[in-house]
Amino acid sequence: MSKSEAHPDHADSPAVPGWDCFGPQPGWQIVDAGELWRYRELGFVLAMRDFKVRYRQAMIGALWAVIQPVSTLLVFQVLFMLLQRTPTSGEVPYPVTALCGLIPWYLFATLVRDASDSLVNNRHIITKIYFPRLLLPIGTSLVALIDFAISFCVLIGVMLYFGMWPAWTWLWVLPFTAITVAAALAIGIWLSALNALYRDVKYIVPFLLQLGFYVTPTFYEQSSLIPARWQFLQALNPLTGVIAGFRWALTGTNQPEWSVMAISFTSLLVLLGSGLLFFRRAELSVTDRI
Structure with missing residues (x-):
């Protein structure tokens, strides 16, 4: 039998010397970096396909990102003006702080x-051929980036408007x-595997993102609205440290506390490692369940 005739998901078939093993391999290996590298061109093709499909017939197109x-x-600037409250330290114009x-x-x-x-969106491909399924969630990063x-x-334009010029921290x-x-993939990998196994997960994702928007210091600074005794709990959110880092890098003010950064990045590593491990195990049965 030739390689192309081998069943794509015979993960338990014995390996033949000189041949690649087709199908996800059982075990507790978190990720097969070598396999991902061998299929890198396919991953790029799939990512470009998603990009073209997304914007082919979009009337607004990429302007939606603005x-x-x-x-x-x-909306939030008007809201806080009406409330006569500033959710930031005031060292940086609110539009810059919020956009950061x-x-x-x-x-x-x-x-x-x-x-x-x-x-789920690529189930017609998954059920026909084998390739590292991890390429699919990773490939979505192209359009997002x-x-x-x-x-x-747009953020750079707003900063220049307020007289904020490039600094070394921008690096x-x-x-x-x-x-x-990495934080988005850590959660997205978890949810992609769960969504393939349990279809009602897709209804939970918008709710989780809406909730996450408010518990993440996106339109406010953590030190301005969150009491000090609760800040460590918010730091468990991986985006808390990331956004604090973004604001410091672009504005040069309010250097983030290392304790908050350490908690956020530790949470990120736990999510990413466990997500990759769960995805690897779910990959063995996803073809039959999807």
């Missing part, structure tokens, strides 16, 4: 939403963006 954070900013939280949040939310649907780049340009934007993607 409309979302800007409209949210305007809203833009990474929408990167996170878009990636979580798309990653959670990635297996393009939207992020567009909205980030930290890239690592914090990478951490945001």
Whole structure:
């Protein structure tokens, strides 16, 4: 039998010397980096397909990446003006502070939403051929990062309008963006596997993102609205440390507390490791369940 004739999900078939093992392999290996690298071109093709499908017949298109954070900013700015309360320290104009939280949040939310649907939306491919299923949630990061780049340009324009010029701390934007993607994938990988096994998960995702928006310091600073005794609990949210880092990197003020950063990043590592492990185990049965 040739390689192409081998059943794609015979994970328990004995390996033949010189042949690749087709299908997800049982065991507790978190991720097969070598396998992902071998299929990297397929992952890029799938990601580009998703990008073209998303914007092919969209009337607004990529402008939605600008409309979302800007409209949210305007709503909260008017709200806090009516309440006569400032949810920030006041060292930086509120539009800059808010956008520094809203833009990474929408990167996170878009990636979580798309990653959670990635297996179900590609079930017609999953049931026919084998490739590392992890490519599907990872591939959704391409579209999310393009939207992020567009909205980030708006943030830079707003900062220049208020006379805030580039500084060396801006170099930290890239690592914090990478951490945001990792946090989104940590949750998206969990939800993608659960959604493939239990279809009602897709109804829970919008509720979780809506709840997460308010418990994450997106449109406010943690120190301004959250009492000190509860800040460590909010720090369990991986986005808490990331957004604090974004604000410090872009504005140079309010350097985040290392204790908050440490808690957030530890939570992120736990979520990512457990998500990859759960996905690896669920991959063995996802073809039959999807």
